[in-house]
Amino acid sequence: MCHYQVYVLFVLLLAEISTKNLVTATEQNSNDIHLQAPHLSDRTESNRPPIKPSTNTPQKKIKQKVSNTKNKINPCKGTYVKTNGTTCGLKEIMIGRCYEYQFVKYPSATNQHNIKNCTALYETFESAVRYKSHCNMNMSTYKDYFDLALAGVHVINRAMFWSGTYAVTHAYSGSGLNYITLEDTLAAAMVNGLVWCGNENHTEGFDFNSCPNNCKDNRWADLAFWGLASKTFAQLAAGEIFVVLNGSQLHGRSAFRNNSYFSDFELPNFRRHGEYRVTKINALVLHSPDEKVMERCGEKSLRLLEDLITNNGFEYACKDDPEELILIMCGNQWEARECQIARRVLRQAWDTKLYGTSNSNQKSLS
Incomplete structure (x- = not known):
């Protein structure tokens, strides 16, 4: 064997040893790292209030018990502490979110023709609720706010609705980068996760101590904001839309329910005619890891959903557990x-x- 061949073999041997050492070092370094299991969202549920079964009781104005709250101490005291009432700093948070939405998160979607005046938006919202009893609200209370915030908006082939799948749907939508959920719109993003209620007897017009969450004599009060938000978003959707449903619902709950935001406010308000009409509804049915499969496409309530959609003239398609969403579910579990x-x-x-x-x-x- 010549000296050249010996040299080549020696170099190859060194390279193999170096590669093995590199792999071993990589394994040793990797084994020293201990990561937490991934969680894609800190919030697993929306702050939308649940929909209660409707009754035939006519809506009536609620008589408020007058209390001396003008001298009641505001727990916020210029800070941003957690209270049982209106979120401290509501105005500053909403206006700040409005600017962030338009100029930081989605600057490419904002141009000189569709920039919203953030102060005017907040003032329109405030005028709907300030100094007014929460239990006297109805589905028209926030109409001016939504008209102003969503003027000229159309969501074409990217609208995504959800029921019982909040965390997975919003992880997949990518905060509006992939698909657009209700919570990705400016009107909803400004208030999502916040609490507010008016008080006619408080000097600031808001109740910072306690907000009611169950107006027994007026079911529409609790739905005044998010019910109208869902209805308005449905009217903006066009082309193909997507709805993500939970096929592993327990305790007798079905994937599609007659008392859900999708059934009550969204499905009835999809446009069937005109340029910005809905052409196809795609149902994505998820089955949670380690949970029983309760319904599949074409079964039980999903059969009812299919009939409702096709009877309204929309094309319908359904898919169980798309691969893209399986990866997200495993990221959370x-x-x-x-x-x-x-x-x-x-x-x-x-x-x-x-x-x-x-x-x-x-x-x-x-």
């Missing part, structure tokens, strides 16, 4: 049985990508 199997397969594929072969000794990072 990392230790679920089905997800652990998927993780092992994914780990093997990634090891092949990293090292050219599946490394069965590679330990999990979690």
Whole structure:
């Protein structure tokens, strides 16, 4: 064997040793890292109030018990503490969110022709609720606010609705980058997660101590904002739309219900005619990891949903557990049985990508 061949073999041997050392070092470094299981959203539920079964009781103006609240101490005291009433700093938060929405989050969608005046938007909202009893609100209370905030908006082929799937739907929508949910619109983004209620006897016109959440004699008061928000968003949707439903509902709850925001406010208000009409409704039915499958496409309440949609002249399609959403569900439920199997397969594929072969000794990072 000539000196050149010996030299080449020596170089190749060194390269192999270096590669093995690099892989070993990578494994050792990886094994020292312990990560928390991923959680895609701190909020798993919307702050929309639940819809109660309707009654035939006519709406009547509620007589408020007059209390001496003018001298009652405002718990906010210029700070942003958590209270049982109106969110402290409501005005500043809403106006700040409005500017952030238009100039930070979605600057490409904002131009000189559709910029909203954030102060005017807040003042329109405030005039609807300030110094007014919460239990006297109705579905027309916030009409001017929504008309101003959503003027000229049309959501074409990207509107996504949800029922019982808040966290997964919003993770998938990407805050409006992939699809657009109600909460991704300016009108809803300004108030999402906030609490407010008027008080006719308070010097500031808001009750910062306590807000009612159950107006027994007027079910529309609790739905005044989010009911109208859902209705308005449905009227803005055009082309193909998507609704993400929960096929693993427990306690007798179905994937599609007659007392949900989708059934009461959204489905009846999709446009069937004109340029900005809805052409197709795509139902995406999710089944939570480690939960029983209660309904699939074409079964039980989903059959009823299909009939309602097609009878209204819309094209309908349904899909159980799209792959794109399975990955998101496993991101939120990392230790679920089905997800652990998927993780092992994914780990093997990634090891092949990293090292050219599946490394069965590679330990999990979690």
